[in-house]
Amino acid sequence: MDRxxxxxVVVPVHNEEQHLARALAGIRAAANALQACQPGVGVTVVVVLDTCTDNSGDIAARAAAADTRITLLQVAFRSVGKSRRAGIETLLAACPLSSGAASRRLWLANTDADSCVPANWLQGQVGLADAGADAVLGSVEPDPAGMDPEILRRWHARHPFEEDHAHVYGANFGVRASAYELSGGFPRQRSHEDRALVETLRRRGFTVRATDSIRVLTSGRIHARAPHGFGAYLLALGLEPAVAVEG
Structure with a gap:
């Protein structure tokens, strides 16, 4: 297996001034941790600013000025799927490992601007890739700060933290560049682009590993940015009727 x-790393952003600084700090810490233990592994980060009208651009620019691994890409899609795809296309165009057999040695890590990755995030993904995974599905945990406790309880009841889980989260997803390209990449759709890609990867026989060993903290907001994204799912949980518990 090619190491x-x-x-x-690709981070799509649409008006995330409240969360973006923390998200980028987490990514930089994860990159530092990976390169501390594997100095030969390079890390690049593209922040895809999609139609931002708040201070997200300024926050991203300050992070890029402080860390040469970070570059910015301006787009006008209003679509997380298209933004992820554009970010990866930009990275592939600039990376010498993006073509032919060398693309097996390039890893594409994805997260969201309202999420915070753990320090071992990239180490965990790369470790699983070096062990044979073509894609890694990490787990997420909603940030309880400011979140309705009942919605949080319902979410935990449906999403136990365990290995080989059944969930796909764009906020915690990695894929080998060769597998990504052979599967057609993220489809150009407004939501569930991550699930669609994973389904294609599995259909084509790639090794997909689901793990809770690199859990990402993500916003527990219910004001959805994507029509059928994580926030919309949490909102739907809150709207479910309460179930009476028999004593």
Whole structure:
């Protein structure tokens, strides 16, 4: 199995001034941790600013000025799926490992601007890739700060933290560049682009590993940015009728 030699991180952003600084700090810490234990592995980060009208651009620019691994991409899609795809296309165009057999050594790590990755995030993904995974499905945990406790309880009841879980989260997803390209990449759709890609990867026989060993903290907001995204799902949980518990 070809060992990973380069990691490229993609972060789609649409008006995330409240969360973006923390998200980028988490990614930088994860990149530092990976390169501390594997100095030969390069890391690049592309922040895809999609039609931002708040201070997200300024926050991202300050992070890029402080860390040369970070670059910015301006788009006008209003679509997380298209933004992820554009970010990866930009990274592939700039990376010498993006073509031919070398693309097996390039890892594409994805997260969201309202999420905070753990320090071992990239180490965990790269470790699983080096052990044979073509894609890694990490777990997420909603940030309880400011979140309705009943919605949080319902979410935990449906999403136990365990290995080999059945869930796909764009906020915690990695894929080998060769597998990504052979599967057609993220489809150009407004939501569930991550699920669609994972279904294609599995259909084509790639090794997909689901794990709770690199759990990402993500916003528990119910004001959805994507029509059928994580926030919309949490909102739907809150609207479910309460179930009476028999004593």
């Amino acid at each position: 990973i030699g380069q990691v490229a």
